[in-house]
Amino acid sequence: MNCPYKIGVGPRNYAKLQWRIFHTLGPYCRGVLLYARETMSNQNPFKPVMLHDVDRKGYEPLAEYRARGGYKALEKVLTRVAPDDVTEIVKQSGLRGRGGAGFPAGVKWSFLPKGYQGPRYLVCNADEGEPGTCKDRPIMEKHPHLLLEGMAITCYAIKAKVAYIYVRGEYYTAIEVLEKAIDEAYKAGLLGKGILGKEFDLDIYVHPGAGAYICGEETALLDSLEGKRGYPRLKPPFPAVEGLYRRPTIINNVETLASIPSIIEKGPEWFRSLGREKSSGFKIYPVSGHVKRPGNYEVPMKTTLRQLIYDHAGGIRNDRKLKAIIPGGISTQVLTPDSLDAIADFEGIAEAGSLLGSAGIIVMDETVCMVWVAMKLSRFYHHESCGQCTPCREGTAWIRKIMERMERGQGRPEEIDLLLDLCHKINARSICPLGDGATPCIISTIQHFRHEYEQHISMGRCPFRSTEAH
């Protein structure tokens, strides 16, 4: 019996396909889900791998995928490369996790206990819950076989025989497409027993989530997959040692896994050459908010924020002034236009004072009230905190209450510092990074836009609204 109150398990409500992104940021990320009408702007010399022909109708069926060289990489590793060498290749490529933390994928795989004989698992994290992030969805909806091939290669490398794809429940199309693609793959002998006539077995299962952001966190995801309440686990033990059903488990993001076939095919050097030293390869950047062409852009990681916003996404809507950028999903610090020339890779954004995170870039123009943004985001964290640990459970709720008053103009002067202090008391003291992620939006908006907070308090209302009640 599933308990409807449990996080991340329970009846799925497909009818309520409300996009959490809209809920959270409303108009500021309109268009995010209408991904990439114009993925290839003229300025993009890079031939996209994951967003190839993304505007097609329906998904790319197996025959088509194979016709353009699909599953060649799998065949190659199965015939010519030993599992450990696959891991080595991925290590050499410098591929870093695309789910948010940016941990090198090959290094993660090599954490699996050596010599362990029992079952081990691969879990593909397709929960994609970070507001402003919608890069995994086109991969699953258009090129499911790319993901499946990447998973098969990974399973071969880590010697897993079973893999799961934990898909965000609202991604109904993606779930359908993946199911179909998996069927096709089984029929073609690309999944199941003795894949491509080699001694390699693999079963892949799709598991829909039930609408909790926290179930994207890898250990909460595992709990949810096991049928429990999605509570992040204490680490150590890390999933690579004790994960799904307490067995060694590798968890990777969709985009991470979908990058792997091309690395195998074209070699790690090619992949490295696309980025900078510590952030190699190409990546999808979902750009949303007040830009002319919101969408997903797949570019080498050398690209700057300015190129992404002005060249690819066409610049600010109505040619207004740029006010703030959230560079990597809402759990990262807000940047000001000063940082436009930062390179949008892990190091570049870190140097600018934020994090690349999931690379979901949210662009805000001069009409936006930053207190309102912080309030909206604090609502999100309050709603999505799993409530397991004290600082995040109580802190996010407290911050939301203050922020709601603040936005209405009912804040107190001392409460700006109180907010900072609360953030300090949550930071680095919670179980999982959600707690840490709840604070950057508050801290950075106060840091860059403290005067807007002060204005709210002194005016007794939001200066960006004509009336008090909105």
Add this chain to the structure above:
Amino acid sequence: MPDAATTQKTSNVTLTIDGRSLTVPEGTMIIEAAKSIGIYIPHYCYHPALSIAGSCRLCLVEIKGMPKLQIACSIPVKEGMEVFTNTEEVKDARIGMMEFLLANHPLDCPVCDRGGECMLQRFSVDYGIAHTRFMDQKRRFRKPQFDPLIDIERNRCILCTRCVRFCDEIAGEHVMGVFNRGEQNYIGTYGDGPVSNIFSGNVIDLCPVGTLTSKPFRFQARVWELHQLQTTCPYCASGCPVTCWTRDGKVCRTTPPIRKDKGKYVLDEDTTEFICNQGRFGLDIGHHAERLRHPIIRNNGPDAPVTWDEAIQAAAQGLRRIRNEHGPQAVAFLASPSATCEELYLFQRLARSVIGTNNIDWRGHLASPDIAAAFSLAMSTANGMLDDLSEIECVLVLNCDLLHEAPVTALKLREAARKANIELLLLGHHIDSWLATHAKAYLQCLPDQEHALIYALDQAIAKAEPEPTSADVDTIRELSGAGKETVESLITSLRSAGSGVIVYGVSEIWSHLASTVVDDLVALRNTLGPQWALLPVNPERNASGAFATGCQSDRLPGSGCDNQKTWEKLESLWGKVPLVRAAGLSAPDILEQASLGEIKGLVVLGSDALLRHPKPERVNQALKTLEHLVVIDVFPSSTTEQAHVVLPGALFTEKDGTYIDAEGRLARLCKGDDPPEDARDNWQILGELAKALGTEFPYQRLDDVFAELMNLLHPPCPFTLEELAPEGPGAECPIRCITKPSDRFHVLAGKYHALASSFRPTCHVRFAELPTAHAEEKIPPTVESGPGLILTWAPILQGRDHWGGRSPTMAPLRPSPYIEIHPSNAKELAVQTGDAVELRMGELRLLLRAIVCAGPAPGTVHVASNLVDLPLGDYLTRLPRVQLKKVEGKQT
């Protein structure tokens, strides 16, 4: 078992905490390591008996070389680690957590029963901030339907999930959970039902704040006003130490034993000793309205209260007359196995040296002398202890619903099995389904085939071959219907265990099978070797005490094996009067001889055993025939109704004394109240009775009785009764734990352990065989033929009982009459747990609640005999078959 986990643990690591260096076993968590050198790290969610949640974040500490603060409860120590528990950052974190936890807290300490013991209050002193920065609306939850005895106040909850983890892990029932998410998280039970396990009361102590509090104790008192009475639970042979918190002698609440902290006794919220609900809520019967308060002499007229002198004289006079007219053998004595050792010792002295008869017994609930003989064998071969489970590798439980007979013993076993410290094996027609979840293997058989199964196991193990032969395995499979692997793994476990205990439930051994089963068990134990011990579990609190004090027809007090010497010793102790050495009658024989008119006078000390006799009409008939019946008791019963003289005695909170539990531990019962009105302490009543009969007992104090009794044991207990009391030297137990093998007494956690042999004599006095009347009970065992399921039964602790059953608090917790059905039979009947079923047995119709579980063997069903009215006495030689039918549309 020397598995990987335990061998790893043997290496030590050295680290420093706050600059102090210490060495602890590898794998110890920082919080425990700190505790071992007296550094207390504040915590809420951590509890040594539970899994680690790591969610309250109060225990954050600084570890050199780690960028963030780390939680001390989940980080194991490492060589060279440097931990700091009191830096500015740590303090800042604790202050932060306290502020977060108190932000939404209602701050209603003045009306909170946890006040004074609350961990929020405690840490607020150190880490609370005086003013509040939280200006908004506090979170509010509605008060739900919850438990009949546990009150829930969700607004105070800090979501440490101790309660949830206790239910899931230790009580083994997934009843509590966290609901909703984020800040709206709250604690509850599924479907807002009760916390339906018999250990549920422990969540009250485990809850670090005032969310879960005791309903019976609600608004009764502030804890600091109460007097703490450290004593022992009188209800079952688990023998838990408990603390009764009393006011004016009245028990307000009962908890596990308290801990001494800075010279003050406090309830330890980190205690790993748990007690069951019977002990926790059932001790409040001292001031019960039905108590016997005045002595009564019944002369066929209305009962008029009389003075003690008159009553004692009347009691003695009747006994003297019968002894003079018909000889001492016409008088008999029946004791209760719930009386203290001292009372029992005096009682048998009264019989043996004052009246001059050996007609003394405590087993008034047994239906036939056959079973009595089996009991004697069981008790005299008992030598098992479960106390130090780390030294035991394997435990085999036969036919024992331990959960309902000795709950805390069951709890300890299950914990050990869950943590894989022991291998747990279950056997018999009725296994404990609660234990079965963590059992390595279990075998079930029909009730009349148990001895055959044990014998077959014995045979299989006795063979020299390393592997059991397939013929042996097949025999066992035929009897038990179990798979080959199960049988083989069970045999392998038994054979390979370096040490083990066979636990068996005495109340589930049927009359006709008793002796055979016990014989076979003893044989099995002998085959398994000297590293195996036997442990019969009598549900009665002091059955072992009754045995050790010689309150049994075929036993003398003490642990002497040489009858001649013991007789002589007793003669010299008891004033050099020659003792009658003629055979004594066991309880079933006493009742038999009474109804035949041979026994004319009977003294009953506590009528609870008699009340559990399966054939009440036979007891009644025997009592009615008596010329003189003297009953010492605390509550009226069908026995006191028939008595000629009723002497009101003292209940467990009103007297001092000792009990011995199933495993042979001696525990001190302490007096915290006076008996009501005219009622008196039992040992004084016995003394006066002896005096009126012409022999004055030489004891000035109860201590003297205890000392005399202990002198009969080998070795004697090193403490006096006084020293065993809470403030005495015997009470500082953990410090005085003696581990040298030569010290036969060692003391652990509030209990006094004698090694098995001192309270468990290994031989018993042999008298000549007596002819017995009820020949029909010697018929070999059978099961009724024909269709239907075989009915088996045993009493449970929470059933209707002479005392425990009277607790008004426990009434809502008493299970409704149920019937356990094996899943295979339930499937045929289309019955699920919770369905109402009708039981048909001849003319009888009973409506029962079905519980589908692995407890009963396939083809049998099991009822708790003291919850239902079944004429079970008619079925002592052949087990009945019953028909079951699901009653549609009824849920019970």
